[in-house]
Amino acid sequence: DTGVSQDPRHKITKRGQNVTFRCDPISEHNRLYWYRQTLGQGPEFLTYFQNEAQLEKSRLLSDRFSAERPKGSFSTLEIQRTEQGDSAMYLCASSPLGLAGASDGYEQYFGPGTRLTVT
């Protein structure tokens, strides 16, 4: 299977604990995105990498959220001191690098997501 993979698929944690999620993108994709999806809503963009560079992180929900992509391959999303409001599906997506001047037309391929439950 050469799609986007995420681990774990489900995570239950107690409030105040730290959690880390992993995303492995499609191997030839330079761009990697993290989204959060709460029940009944569409995904909400969190952050974005192009290769190892984090080019957008202002949408991270608070300073408890951080993401890395150290070697430009897999990425991790960490939530420190989890709160019940962090309970959601965390989705990772990847896409190829677009051509300069092209419209924003490169579809993002999503992984199966990590469902986080904070008790």
Added chain:
Amino acid sequence: AQKITQTQPGMFVQEKEAVTLDCTYDTSDQSYGLFWYKQPSSGEMIFLIYQGSYDEQNATEGRYSLNFQKARKSANLVISASQLGDSAMYFCAMSTRDTGRRALTFGSGTRLQVQP
């Protein structure tokens, strides 16, 4: 700011019939992309179709077509010959150069139920 509006929380369609899912968007960017994704109960987002803002022809992918009306800022998804497996949540999304370097802004979705 970019915004996607999907006004139909739920839709029903008979198997083999066509159905249109509505999507309107708002952006001041001249260059943007419009996408539709399907999310079955399993949770994975599946890319269906893409339309660029400069594309003059409506996009088509198999049974999916995108009715793009730029002046009205609408990008409706048409599914022809509905199948039971089409039952899912459908999300319209947009990317612009302002949305976090081509990140997607999603609407709230439409739940489609195909009835036999």
